[in-house]
Amino acid sequence: MPEERISIDLTPPTKSWMEPTVKFRKGTYCYSAVPKHQKYLDLPYPREWNPAEEDWKLPEHWKEIILKGMKDLLGQYRSFKLFLDICVRCGACADKCHFFIGSGDPKNMPVLRAELLRSVYRRYFTSSGKILGRLAGARELTEEVLKEWFYYFFQCTECRRCSVFCPYGIDTCEITMMGRELLNLVGCNINWVVEPASNCYRTGNHLGVPPHAFKSTLEFAVEEVKEITGIKVEATINRKGAEVLFISPSADYFGNPHWFTFLGYLMLFHEIGLDYTWSAYASEGGNFGLFHSSELAKRLNAKIYAEAKRLGVKWILGGECGHMWRVLHQYMDTYNGPADFLEEPVSPITGTHFDNAKSTKMVHICEFTADLIKNNKLKLDPSRNDKWKVTYHDSCNPSRGMGLFEEPRYILHHAGNYFYDMPENTIKERTFCCGSGAGLGADENMEIRLRGGFPRANAVKYVHEKFGVNLLTCVCAIDKATLPPLLEYWVPGVEVAGIHELVGNALVMSGEKERTTDLRGEPLTKFQVIS
Ligand code: SF4
Numbered sequence: 001m002p003e004e005r006i007s008i009d010l011t012p013p014t015k016s017w018m019e020p021t022v023k024f025r026k027g028t029y030c031y032s033a034v035p036k037h038q039k040y041l042d043l044p045y046p047r048e049w050n051p052a053e054e055d056w057k058l059p060e061h062w063k064e065i066i067l068k069g070m071k072d073l074l075g076q077y078r079s080f081k082l083f084l085d086i087c088v089r090c091g092a093c094a095d096k097c098h099f100f101i102g103s104g105d106p107k108n109m110p111v112l113r114a115e116l117l118r119s120v121y122r123r124y125f126t127s128s129g130k131i132l133g134r135l136a137g138a139r140e141l142t143e144e145v146l147k148e149w150f151y152y153f154f155q156c157t158e159c160r161r162c163s164v165f166c167p168y169g170i171d172t173c174e175i176t177m178m179g180r181e182l183l184n185l186v187g188c189n190i191n192w193v194v195e196p197a198s199n200c201y202r203t204g205n206h207l208g209v210p211p212h213a214f215k216s217t218l219e220f221a222v223e224e225v226k227e228i229t230g231i232k233v234e235a236t237i238n239r240k241g242a243e244v245l246f247i248s249p250s251a252d253y254f255g256n257p258h259w260f261t262f263l264g265y266l267m268l269f270h271e272i273g274l275d276y277t278w279s280a281y282a283s284e285g286g287n288f289g290l291f292h293s294s295e296l297a298k299r300l301n302a303k304i305y306a307e308a309k310r311l312g313v314k315w316i317l318g319g320e321c322g323h324m325w326r327v328l329h330q331y332m333d334t335y336n337g338p339a340d341f342l343e344e345p346v347s348p349i350t351g352t353h354f355d356n357a358k359s360t361k362m363v364h365i366c367e368f369t370a371d372l373i374k375n376n377k378l379k380l381d382p383s384r385n386d387k388w389k390v391t392y393h394d395s396c397n398p399s400r401g402m403g404l405f406e407e408p409r410y411i412l413h414h415a416g417n418y419f420y421d422m423p424e425n426t427i428k429e430r431t432f433c434c435g436s437g438a439g440l441g442a443d444e445n446m447e448i449r450l451r452g453g454f455p456r457a458n459a460v461k462y463v464h465e466k467f468g469v470n471l472l473t474c475v476c477a478i479d480k481a482t483l484p485p486l487l488e489y490w491v492p493g494v495e496v497a498g499i500h501e502l503v504g505n506a507l508v509m510s511g512e513k514e515r516t517t518d519l520r521g522e523p524l525t526k527f528q529v530i531s
């Protein structure tokens with residue numbers, strides 16, 4: 001890549017950080033939410049407005065609304081107040097954010113991102129800030145400050161990498177979440193968050209796929225599996241009395257390369273004879289409400305338990321997604337639980353009790369599949385994936401949000417012959433974000449996405465050059481959508497896949513015909529790897 005593309009100006013700015021200096025430059029911000037989607041969700045102050053224009057058409061008493069909202073949030077979340085109070089500005093988090101690394105913008109240092117809000121908190125909610133003002137690091141809430149919040153809280157992917165390095169455990173992601181909650185109160189959000197949330201409310205999924213289209217898609221996938229394997233798999237929707245409800249992100253059945261993972265699920269479930277059903281109502285595991293507000297996340301999440309109850313299943317299995325698992329693992333239980341109408345999940349194939357899902361009653365597909373492999377319940381031919389030299393991107397939410405480090409790697413080691421981890425400081429709990437999560441994956445935001453994704457891409461480049469890695473696997477629907485353009489820019493020659501695509505390729509199904517293609521429809525190139 002040309003050197004000039006990665007040369008970043010790290011000269012400190014001439015103005016104090018307290019002066020808001022935002023310029024809404026094309027490529028570095030997302031478009032505002034479209035009023036019809038805000039209205040559909042009954043969100044406050046829907047209107048046409050443009051972040052790049054001077055007049056944001058804010059409601060008359062916007063300042064009072066924000067300050068009252070801040071007071072409410074401080075009363076509601078002890079962690080919020082704690083995170084605002086205890087930062088000692090040690091700087092340990094400063095260079096850990098991919099957006100700071102990729103942009104060189106000091107306000108993208110987690111500590112300074114948080115100060116944008118913390119300074120207003122000091123001014124209105126602390127004695128020192130009220131008396132000493134700027135001397136105590138306090139500043140007035142002005143329209144310019146509000147614009148700065150919008151710019152930088154939508155340049156944070158809520159990935160929580162910074163929190164891993166903070167000696168006090170401060171989670172800047174949560175400060176971003178609070179910042180976004182406050183912006184929502186005056187109708188300031190981005191369309192890439194609000195439209196999927198509104199679609200989800202209307203049709204059950206982010207993409208707005210209606211039930212009949214979902215059914216057709218599933219039928220199409222069944223045909224495709226038949227073409228590849230000669231086997232007609234069963235895939236039912238809304239079947240009452242099934243043992244398991246399976247929920248995946250909607251991108252799995254509509255996007256590329258997600259689709260091949262979708263085929264992999266169908267093949268796996270057929271092969272082990274799982275008694276499961278899809279749902280046309282809970283046809284989305286993802287939850288863009290999380291990137292808007294706790295209230296909206298809770299509303300969108302409600303359909304999962306409601307549908308499990310209606311269908312009378314015993315427990316829930318969930319597909320490959322990132323933030324979906326943050327919500328399911330960390331919030332669902334308190335949002336909409338307890339799910340005492342469900343049973344503690346037990347694999348009907350191996351008898352394994354998933355103790356970690358005792359409370360939520362929802363198991364991650366990688367936990368489920370790794371357990372099948374561990375108990376020798378799958379026949380896998382890893383050489384069918386020999387054209388791939390594979391590495392694994394720990395998607396932020398399954399890794400930092402739920403500790404899913406080993407299961408995906410365990411599966412990959414059994415489904416393929418060539419696996420290479422990226423450098424230690426870029427994986428597992430220290431994984432680098434894709435740069436496009438938390439609703440920032442909009443096309444109009446491409447410059448910031450490419451900058452924010454640079455550290456991830458750089459680690460991929462390392463294994464690409466050292467080991468010839470040509471496939472980046474992950475278990476996140478957003479990653480599968482946003483990593484391809486990132487890699488095309490920084491590391492051409494590396495493709496992106498879900499783990500269950502490789503499982504589907506390797507899975508030797510009972511009664512299958514001789515396979516000539518992989519799930520992408522490309523010729524099987526067994527034993528053709530050039531080392
Ligand atoms: S590492 Fe923690 S205490 Fe140190 S500056 Fe960052 S948020 Fe503050």
Ligand code: SF4
Nearest residue numbers: 097156157159160162
């Ligand atoms: S949560 Fe992630 S994107 Fe946000 S400040 Fe921390 S490291 Fe940066």
